[in-house]
Amino acid sequence: MKEKEFLAKLAEVWQCTDAKETANCVEQFFTVLKDGLKANGEVVLPIGKFKLNHKPAGEARVPGTDKKVKTDAKTVVKFQPNKKLKEEFLAVKLPKVKK
Secondary structure (H helix, E strand, O other), rough: OOHHHHOOOOOHHOOHHHHHHHHHHHHHHHHHHHHHHHHOEEEEEOOOOEEEEEEEEEEEOOOOOOOOOEEEEEEEEEEEHHHHHHHHHOOOOOOOOOO
16 A cells, blocks of 8 residues: 555545645654654554664674675664454455565
């Protein structure tokens, strides 16, 4: 699903009359999510948990050359779906993707 399709579906579900209003609501959601992660390190929602995960510095291998490069430490956002969401995804049959 592309961004425009996603926003159109949300507008339909939320009964919004304007696509810009829907996009603004989504943008506000991510702003609140970002602020919550900065303040608490995690945000718990009905579908699962967004959590900050620290990855230490280390080494990685460049595919094809097997050359080792150093990686910097970084903090990433990790999403852990709850049990109900996992079960719903397991029940969905995904369409085959053409290559």
